[in-house]
Amino acid sequence: MDIDAFVTVHRPTWDRLDQLVRRRRSLRGEEVDELVELYERVSTHLSIVRSSSRDPLLVGRLSSLVARARSAVTGAHAPLWREFARFWTVSFPVVAYRAWRWWLGAAVASTAVAVAFGAWVAGSPEVQAAVGTPEEIRQLVEHDFADYYSANPAGSFATQVWVNNAWVAAQCIAFSILLGLPILYVLLQNALNVGVTGGLMAAAGKSDVFFGLITPHGLLELTAVFLAAGAGLKLGWTAVDPGHRPRGQALAEQGRAIVSVALGLVAVLFLSGLIEALVTPSPLPTWARIGIGVLAEAAFLGYVVYFGRRAVRQGETGDVERAPDVAPAA
Structure with missing residues (x-):
């Protein structure tokens, strides 16, 4: 040539x-x-x-x-700020919205177990005796439960709460690889702990103290845990019933989508930890503290419904994978 x-x-x-x-x-x-x-x-x-x-x-x-x-x-990439905005307006809310039946079911079932167990503890002196001695129970209901929220500086307490709740949520997501079955145990343990404490407080005539302290942060905190559990259970069920897609493809898509839940809940649980550290033990009236918790919960649910429904209508799934870069070849 x-x-x-x-x-x-x-x-x-x-x-x-x-x-x-x-x-x-x-x-x-x-x-x-x-x-x-x-x-x-x-x-x-x-x-x-x-x-x-x-x-x-x-x-x-x-x-x-x-x-x-x-x-x-x-090699073109969207600006970082655009990816950040897309995550909070599409990726995270659409996964939460599409899994709402799962985390609503987790919430209803857990609440039912906690209420039933709490009523059993409150109405049975034998069960109370099995839980602890009268001195231990008295210490819990008169001091330990309320003191827990103010025993440490707000900053360190918020960090401790955040890490603990993030760990619970991470467990719910990680256990999805085992068909989600261990998630049911995590939810049961959480419901029993709340039920036992609530039952002991109710038996001592301190239901108002219990709900006054647990409601401000508990609404958002438990919602985050239920969302993690629901997303994990949905992924576990996808292995059983992948629908019209090949099982491997369905699991890959749902597995990538659940990453959005894990990342989004980091921020949600951080906000919950701040409420627990700054609002729950504050000298504000009980109605004000509960009101702040209700507003935070309503804001989160409204955010998920608004942005999630809009993203679903646009055909979004929350799958974090982008189409791979393919270099045209001669």
């Missing part, structure tokens, strides 16, 4: 590709199409030159041009 003639014939194409690459941030639609077409063509030229010429300068020039063109074709 006459390499000089080859260069003479194709130099205008190379120069045009170089021009488009330099202007890649301001290209019109037809110019983008031209960029992709020329990238494919010049990739072929590079292959030909490598096999037919030993001119290192020519090979180096074409290699550099093709590399820059590949970056322009496949």
Whole structure:
């Protein structure tokens, strides 16, 4: 092959590709199409030159041009702020919204167990005696339960609560790989703990103290735990019933989507921890503290419904995977 003639014939194409690459941030639609077409063509030229010429300068020039063109074709990314906004307006709320039946079921079942167990403890002296000695119970209902929220500085307490609740939520998500069955145990343990404490407080005539302290942060905190549990249970059930999709594909999509829940709940539980550390033990009237908790819960549910429903209508699934970058090949 006459390499000089080859260069003479194709130099205008190379120069045009170089021009488009330099202007890649301001290209019109037809110019983008031209960029992709020329990238494919010049990739072929590079292959030909490598096999037919030993001119290192020519090979180096074409290699550099093709590399820059590949970056322009496949390397574009949305700005970080846009990805951040998309996560909070699409990825996280749509996964939460699509799994609402699962986490509502977890909430209803857990609440029913906690109420039933609490009533049993409150109405049975035998059960109370099995839980602890009269002195231990008295210490709990008169001091320990209320003191728990103010025993440590607010900052360290908020961090401790955040880490603990994040661990519970992480367990719910991680256990989804075992068909979600261990999640039921986690929910049961949580419901029994709340039921026992509530029952002992009610038996001592301190139901108002119990609900006055647990409601401000508990609404949002438990909702986050139920959401993690619901998403994990949904993923576990997908292994049993993948629907019309292949099981591997369904599990991969749902598994990637649940990552959005894990990331989103970090912020939700952080807010819950702040409420527990700053609002629950505060000298505010009980109605004010409960009101703050109700507002936080209503705001979160409204956020999930509004943005989640909108994303569903747009066909979003919350799958964090993007279409892979495919370099056009000659």
